[in-house]
Amino acid sequence: MRIEADPDVCVSSGMCALTAPDLFDQSDDGTVVVLRSDPPAERVAAVRGVVWRCPSRALKLVDTTTG
Ligand code: SF4
Known part of the structure; x- marks a missing residue:
């Protein structure tokens, strides 16, 4: 699995960093x-x-086993 993020679309809510600070920051x-x-x-x-x-x-979240 691979996480992809588009900062051009992000509205800076911070939810991801608050919920999973081991994986996301701002x-x-x-x-x-x-x-x-x-x-x-x-x-x-x-x-x-x-x-x-x-x-x-x-x-x-992209499944890297199927491309
Ligand atoms: S949850 Fe994360 S990626 Fe989504 S808008 Fe908020 S800061 Fe951006």
Whole structure:
């Protein structure tokens, strides 16, 4: 699995960094920074929740086994 983020779409809500601070941070202007794009298996469920709750749909979790 791979986390993809589009900072051009991000509205700087900070939800991702608050929910999963081991995987996400925010830049000085508040936009998302992915700290780890390859989440460990035990964090995939948490990432799915973050992707679902992102208010701007700036995040994606891509299944790298299917391309
Ligand atoms: S939850 Fe979405 S909109 Fe909010 S900071 Fe993260 S990527 Fe940006």
